[in-house]
Amino acid sequence: MTRVAAKRDYSLLGRDAQAAVESGLAAAEWYHTDIPRKQMKALMKREDGPAIRDTILWLGSMVVCGALAIYFWGSWWCVPFFFVYGVMYGSASDSRWHECGHGTAFKTRWMNDVVYEIACFMIMRNPVTWRWSHTRHHTDTVIVGRDPEIAVMRPPDLLRLVLNFFGILDVFHATIDMVRNAAGVISAEEKTFIPEQEQPRAIRIARIWLAIYIVTIALAITMGSILPLMLIGLPRLYGAWHHVMTGLLQHGGLADNVIDHRLNSRSVYMNPFSRFVYWNMNYHVEHHMFPMVPCHALPQLHEMIKHDLPAPNKSIIEGYREMIPAFLRQLRNEDYFLKRELPPTAKPYREELHAEPIAAE
Amino acid sequence: MSNWVEVCATDEIDEEDVIRFDHAGRTFAVYRSPDDEFFATDGLCTHEKIHLAEGLVMDDIIECPKHNGRFSYKTGEAKGAPVCVNLKTYPVKIEGGSVFISVA
Numbered sequence: 001m002t003r004v005a006a007k008r009d010y011s012l013l014g015r016d017a018q019a020a021v022e023s024g025l026a027a028a029e030w031y032h033t034d035i036p037r038k039q040m041k042a043l044m045k046r047e048d049g050p051a052i053r054d055t056i057l058w059l060g061s062m063v064v065c066g067a068l069a070i071y072f073w074g075s076w077w078c079v080p081f082f083f084v085y086g087v088m089y090g091s092a093s094d095s096r097w098h099e100c101g102h103g104t105a106f107k108t109r110w111m112n113d114v115v116y117e118i119a120c121f122m123i124m125r126n127p128v129t130w131r132w133s134h135t136r137h138h139t140d141t142v143i144v145g146r147d148p149e150i151a152v153m154r155p156p157d158l159l160r161l162v163l164n165f166f167g168i169l170d171v172f173h174a175t176i177d178m179v180r181n182a183a184g185v186i187s188a189e190e191k192t193f194i195p196e197q198e199q200p201r202a203i204r205i206a207r208i209w210l211a212i213y214i215v216t217i218a219l220a221i222t223m224g225s226i227l228p229l230m231l232i233g234l235p236r237l238y239g240a241w242h243h244v245m246t247g248l249l250q251h252g253g254l255a256d257n258v259i260d261h262r263l264n265s266r267s268v269y270m271n272p273f274s275r276f277v278y279w280n281m282n283y284h285v286e287h288h289m290f291p292m293v294p295c296h297a298l299p300q301l302h303e304m305i306k307h308d309l310p311a312p313n314k315s316i317i318e319g320y321r322e323m324i325p326a327f328l329r330q331l332r333n334e335d336y337f338l339k340r341e342l343p344p345t346a347k348p349y350r351e352e353l354h355a356e357p358i359a360a361e
Numbered sequence: 362m363s364n365w366v367e368v369c370a371t372d373e374i375d376e377e378d379v380i381r382f383d384h385a386g387r388t389f390a391v392y393r394s395p396d397d398e399f400f401a402t403d404g405l406c407t408h409e410k411i412h413l414a415e416g417l418v419m420d421d422i423i424e425c426p427k428h429n430g431r432f433s434y435k436t437g438e439a440k441g442a443p444v445c446v447n448l449k450t451y452p453v454k455i456e457g458g459s460v461f462i463s464v465a
Contacts, residue, residue: 291429292424
């Protein structure tokens with residue numbers, strides 16, 4: 001396939017977007033590990049139980065920690081409770097938005113929808129806009145000019161990455177998008193992936209959210225305290241670090257413009273707390289290859305297909321030890337990427353499709 | 362005018378499952394419901410042309426394997442984002458232990 005020009009153009013309306021369509025990279029057929037239909041059906045099976053349990057833990061911990069943070073407000077004792085509250089609000093909401101957006105968290109559709117709307121508000125992602133952007137992310141994963149969710153563009157903007165550990169740029173852009181949508185404006189880029197009939201709902205939700213933030217700010221002013229904002233809004237900043245820490249590992253430093261998730265996605269073994277917050281999205285190659293498999297079944301899927309995948313990183317720290325040097329090299333050479341080595345038991349990469357990116361390592 | 366085409370033996374489709382059937386350059390999805398009825402639709406998702414036969418059948422719903430778009434395979438109705446366009450459905454009959462669909 002034709003490689004895009006060396007200087008990448010990430011605009012969804014730009015040169016590389018057009019090149020991806022012309023070269024067949026857009027909406028291409030991606031590699032999948034073979035899994036017998038019966039086993040696949042068992043993996044895809046939906047359940048309510050695991051997600052109900054996790055949602056009770058998630059929202060329950062927020063209620064408890066939020067209440068204790070209010071109780072201890074004014075003393076240092078509130079800090080650990082805001083720490084937990086913030087991670088649940090500003091990070092666990094990311095994975096809940098994601099899994100419920102796929103409709104795989106719960107078997108019951110309305111439960112997916114309710115948790116999706118709550119999580120979208122917390123993570124400040126318009127539920128309409130982001131459902132469609134994530135659809136595109138799965139169609140054209142890390143295809144330059146097509147994927148609207150590329151977290152680390154090349155060359156990497158390291159300052160932006162650091163700021164986003166505290167949600168700073170994301171919240172700035174999310175606020176602008178919310179106000180713009182609330183004013184009834186859908187951007188040209190949004191129009192490339194949100195169908196026309198869905199756009200009024202994006203506007204309606206932005207208006208509801210804006211009203212909630214205005215009421216919260218008014219309450220804070222009335223009370224003469226930032227406490228209301230510490231519970232609504234600001235946790236998206238002070239609690240964002242965990243979802244950024246795990247999210248960067250998904251594709252950071254790996255290949256772009258390939259059609260094999262083994263080349264552009266990373267699975268990482270993580271501790272139980274991070275797996276709860278991240279809802280097992282550490283099995284990211286597996287998720288992209290089979291997005292129908294619910295998060296609670298991803299460890300089982302991983303065991304089933306790991307013979308065909310690059311070895312996962314053994315920890316978050318190990319992942320960063322390979323990813324950060326790759327980012328630094330990409331500052332000098334944006335064509336550089338980490339090539340994921342396959343085990344001998346795996347089907348090889350299709351060199352005829354990826355010869356140039358693989359050789360570029 | 363009907364143009365009945367034999368798809369497979371009835372026992373080749375599991376209950377609450379779907380298979381792919383290609384015929385004359387077209388592709389179809391043929392379903393067996395949990396209550397042992399058979400249905401047929403176009404084989405590709407109306408969203409991004411993914412084969413529905415690799416998806417998940419739940420009650421009367423087929424879920425696309427790529428973006429989790431959902432359709433009623435009995436009526437073809439699209440059940441919400443990211444699918445907006447209904448699936449075309451086809452008549453099905455069972456004769457002599459085989460499944461036939463009308464592809465006219």
